Amino acid sequence: MKDFPIPVVAESIQIHPRSIKGRFRSFKSIVLYLAYAVFFILPWIPWSRPVGENQAVLFDLVAKKFYIFGLVVYAQDIFWLAALLFLAAVLLFFSTALVGRAFCGYFCFQTLWTDAFREVEKMIQGDRVKRVRLDKQPWNKEKIIKKGSTHLIWLFFAFWTGLTFVLFWGYAPDLIVKFFTGQAPSAAYITAFGLMTTTYIAAGLMREKVCQHVCPYARFQSVMIDKDTLVPTYDPERGEGKQGRAKPIKALKTQEARHDAGVGDCVDCGLCVQVCPTGIDIRDGMQYECIQCGLCVDACDQIMDARGWDRGLIRYESENGLKHGKTHFFKLRTYGYGIATLGAIFFLLWSMSGHKIIEATARQIRSPLYTTLSDGRIKNAYEVKVDNKSMFKQSFNLSLKDLPEAVLDMGGIKNVSLKPDEKQRIRVKIIRDPNKSLAKRTKFQFILTPIEGKIKDPIYINSQFIIP
Ligand code: SF4
Ligand code: SF4
Secondary structure, three states: OOOOOOOOOOOOOOOOOOOOOOHHHHHHHHHHHHHHHHHHHHHHOEOOOOOOOOEOEEEEOOOOEEEEOOEEEEHHHOHHHHHHHHHHHHHHHHHHHHHOOHHHHHHOHHHHHHHHHHHHHHHHHOOHHHHHHHHHOOOOHHHHHHHHHHHHHHHHHHHHHHHHHHHOOOOHHHHHHHHHOOOOOHHHHHHHHHHHHHHHHHHHHHOHHHHHHHOOHHHHHHHHOOOOOOEEEEOHHHHHEOOOOOOOOHHHOOHHHHHHOOEOOOOOOOHHHHOOOOOOOHHHOOOOOOOOOOHHHHHHHHHHHHHOOOOOOEEEEOHHHHOOOOOOOOOHHHHHHHHHHHHHHHHHHHHHHOOOOEEEEEEEOOOOOOEEOOOOOEEEEEEEEEEEOOOOOEEEEEEEEOOOOOEEEOOOOOOEEEOOOOEEEEEEEEEEOHHHOOOOEEEEEEEEEEEEOOOOOOEEEEEEEEOO
């Protein structure tokens, strides 16, 4: 019987990318430091507010409020989250149409955490050559110590990532003490250790395999990329010439000699492959594994600089540009994504700027709908609800509009006075003489006139008065 020619499960090779310096590596590092600073420091930034915890960013699930610096987001503002997700999606489509998987290469959590884990590995085990050698050598004291300490630091880093995430959901200084004294809610331990496990597996063990086999974006990105999208590209015309690439042997050291021999500028050093975090050879053309991190551009630039040749053998280029055509950034698709992105931004800003910090409603009490008093006048009862969503005290005078000669009975309350973040329900009665009112239903408004606090404009609440 013949052997099956194709392996059912692809062989897994550990990729040890080589470190490289350059423009894109520097940009990646800046993004990484900023992202880490934001994530790890944010729960520890204090923020003074009259109610709620004094933590700048806090997602308080019990109170159903999200505190984001001066902004308080309530559960009913959840559509902001939907708008934010929509914005993230169209921004991703827009950026992918222009610059391919730039999000994957520079901003994705998987890339950021894998980068940091690789940095730890490099610090303990050395750069690429030393790591490859360590992998190949038998298990001895050196290998156990180096590999063991790498995994220990990874585990600690993954744990701190999980714990930091949890600290956004409670008052960090208290929660961390409770966490380490066993008094935190079980959800905190489940979340922290769950995230620790997934971070360790994704950033430490699986790394590029997450991008290749788990993340769906790699699979559908080709739909958004077209001939005008800028992606890291190897220029085969320049690199191969007519006779292909060739090592810089003595007779092929200078560019002139190479061109005379019909050989391209690629000196086949393999550096672009060695630095690639997904282990692919960009010279084989665009591949779905490429996360478009630009490190191969840095690598090739370094080789070109060393030889005194122009940079750009590997560069951010579009398919049209590579064929000496024009790259069209402005076309229907990018306009569409751009307009959708701007629309989502404007909607969010408009919705947040018009955010009502005082919510007021009036519900007519319907059992009974009206009462006839002994003197013949008619009484309707209402429940007026006022919710102060602000962080300051606010007082109002309650009165009526478009209901002439009506008497407002507030049951002894003079005005509506609310502390920061306080809700009040007030039972009020309106009494009218039916002889002076012809309509069976009279539409009117309650008016909340500000008398103290930052709100200056009156608030109107629609309602109706009913007679038999
Ligand atoms: S780094 Fe540049 S010169 Fe070296 S193999 Fe890659 S494409 Fe060729
Ligand atoms: S080929 Fe590799 S190094 Fe080059 S952009 Fe793609 S993932 Fe990065």
